[in-house]
Amino acid sequence: SQQGEEDPQALSIQEGENATMNCSYKTSINNLQWYRQNSGRGLVHLILIRSNEREKHSGRLRVTLDTSKKSSSLLITASRAADTASYFCATVPYNQGGKLIFGQGTELSVKP
């Protein structure tokens, strides 16, 4: 029961540029999380933003949340080749036992 949609599906940029990924969801949420996955590997938790928060920063990452539009964005500033990976948003729907529902993901390629 995937509920998140992400765009773009794929993004290719040069090292040093910023990368922005967007995520939309359908139901009320407790929080929204962003994950990174390198090819064929497990997930790395990047950042969690609660439903009562609008913006959060962590290093080169900036996440925004607009609950009225049911959307979130992840901005990676000054990208590096090592940022090349798939990025997924995941929501924790309200009152559903804490399960995570993942978006379709954005495949980011950062060229050196």
Next chain:
Amino acid sequence: GAVVSQHPSRVICKSGTSVKIECRSLDFQATTMFWYRQFPKQSLMLMATSNEGSKATYEQGVEKDKFLINHASLTLSTLTVTSAHPEDSSFYICSARSGSTDTQYFGPGTRLTVL
């Protein structure tokens, strides 16, 4: 930080056999564990939620008799793919959560190939 392990990391089996995948929380007690499946180039799909000592809750469309989940202790959950077929080939990932915290800790995944 909290660590979750999965075993095996990779398994190849013949069609019709059963495969068991273990998910362990190494340094915390996981009251809830989640099982996901990921096909190539796709996102993670939640298969089921298991709470220690009770029956797993399966997502719509997931056959509970085919994907047997056991969460017998606070540090171990197992997923058994019964009578595996080539279409069951996938990347299976577990996650674990302690209490009612927001954070799930993910295992490294198990790649299953059914010949």
